Amino acid sequence: MATLVSSQNTWMLMTIMCGAVAVSIYLEQKYTWASRISGAVIALVMALVLVNTGIIPTSAPLYDDVVWGYAVPLAIPLLLLQANLQKIWRETGRLLFIFLIGSVGTVCGAVLGTWLLGPFVPGLPKVAAMMTGSYIGGGVNFTALADAFKAGGTLVSSATVADNLNMAVYFLVLLAIAGNAFFRRVYTHPHIDAVLQNGVSEEGKTLAAAYWGRKDISLKDIAIDLAYAVIVVTISKLIAAGLAGIIPKGNWFLDMCNTFFGSQYVWITVISMVYATFFAKKAATMHGAQEVGTYFIYLFFFVIGVPASIMEILRNAPLLFVFCFLMVVINMAFCFIGGKLFHFDLEDIILASNANIGGPTTAAGMAISQGWTRLVGPSMLVGTFGYVIGTYLGIIVGSLLGA
Template identity: 75%
Template sequence: MNSLISPENTWMLLAVMCASVAASIYLEQTYAWASKVSGAVIALILALVLVNVGVLPTHAPLFDDIVWGYAVPMAIPLLLLQANMTKIWRETGRMLFVFLIGSAGTICGALLGTAIFGSMIDGLPKVAAMMTGSYIGGGVNFVALADAFKTDGTLVSSTIVADNLTMAVYFLVLLGCVSNAFFRRYFTHPHIDAVEQSGQADEGKTLAAAYWSRKDISLRDIAVNVMYAAVVVTLSKWVGSSLSALIPADNWLLHMANTFFGSEYVWITFISMIVATFFDKKVASISGAQEIGTYFIYLFFFVIGVPASISEILRNAPLLFAFCFLMVVVNMLFCFVGGKLFRFNLEDIVLASNANIGGPTTAAGMAISQGWTKLVGPSMLVGTFGYVIGTYLGIIVGSILGA
């Protein structure tokens, strides 16, 4: 199909993409409804509309080569600079334990869902891998696994539609658990009690605006961040390609090892974790890594909306919704049953599950919105730990299922 802007008109495509991402971020930080939808999803929807009305092409060098090839890999080491493993282990306490229980639930949900829906959805093992990473870590892991398994753009878009519908239902259920008399009867809830006794109110701005508050950043910060990301990706690509050439793929075990150790994203995660843990003071002195990395991720979400066919999304999304919803239900069962067995507080269980399914920002956002101020830091940290392990576990699950 011919488009108003040709695939070779890179500057015009770049202008439209950057304008769409800027509009998405503005809406997310200005309006409560957009904050709940998220700027990333708004960027995807804008791209989907522009393609399906004939403004943008479904493929272009800017989308396929620049954003996928450079912006996405560079985003991940910048976002993982928060993954200080020593701090995560020291400060998260019991919440980390229930988070790991929930991670096991996510994996079981992915395997069970693939067994049930595998014959109904083409490419489901790849979806299982992406959603395992996403429902243990977050969007960072989803991006890495989508690229690692070379997932078709329409399948990625359909999965995101299903995922966001699942998330909307999930957050409503999770908030219902917090206020439900049944859960309050069977779980301790000291933070809820403290908020109700103090009469604490919510702040009047969107969670996105509160989270992305203005910070000082210098030219040196930008230079160091970009240099760091480029070096980590270059080194990771070299290590991954070298090990992929060394490890044979003669049987399923060696093939899984080849896939795992040959993935650049495994090494991007590992190197970033080492830097964040052992050079934490140096990392803390540099501003802007999370902002730059998140901007690159927004570009990615716009680009994955580009090859999306609305008819295929409508056909695939309902089954994918059932698959994603099953994974979420199994995660919640693991968290609540495990939490009851080990006598966790209701707030720890809810936030740990949220950190699994939604990631660190939604977990911290929920803690902020509920007034559980002492749990904001731990929920952010366990969610960041999910970023560290999500890609590894996603690759293992995808390899087991034949993705």
């Protein structure tokens, strides 16, 4: 479909993308309603609107080569500087437990959805494998599983469109649940209570503005942060490429090992968390890393909304949207029912489900936007754990379903 801005007009697309992110951050820090929604979701919705009104294309080199190729990998080590395992482990026990319950729900949703819709959607077992990885881990797992099961470009594209539109709706539903009186009656919610008692900051700022207040950041800090991130990504890519070349393929187990250990994101996460854990004092002095990493993630959120063409969904992937929707609903059912049975707080349940479906960045972003600051680190950590197990579980599901 022809768009007002072509996919090759990189500078204009970058202007729109960076402008949308700037507006999203401004609104988040200026208005309470926007802070509640979060700037990340606002950026995603703006991209969705721009795509479906024919202003920007659903795919472009800027999205894949710049954002996916550079911004996302660099964001992970910067954001994981706070992931000190020794410090956070005590706080993640409950969140990790409900996250694993949600992961079981994701697997059940994939199996049930394939059983119900498999006869009507060619290649659905491959989609089930990809979405299992994505809805336990994230985009890296989706990509790895698409390659592992040799999913065709059309199938991958249709699944991506269905997934992104589904995600946009899902985030809004989670935010609505956090503010819903019924859910607040059924579940305990100490973090929400604390926010309501404290309100906005003393200066009248929104929660986001208070959290992202001005900090002591120097040119040296930015130089060290970016150098660190680039070094981590470079080493990770070298390790992943080396292991991918060493580990043979031939059966599902070897293919799984090759895919897992050959993923740069696995090693980016491992190296980042090792550094944050064993060099905690040095990591604490790297000012500005969270700000730079979060900005990159806002660009990522914009790009997430780009493939969500509603017309393309209606033409090519209506049943795939239903399939993804079913997986999300069952994940949420497991999280909320399991959370009630084991007496989890509403905030834990929401963030665990978010970490499943959206990944660590969306979960941390929601925790920040809602003012649940004590849950930012744990939600990031359990979401990152999803990266570790997502590909493994996706390959198991795909293999069982005949992908």
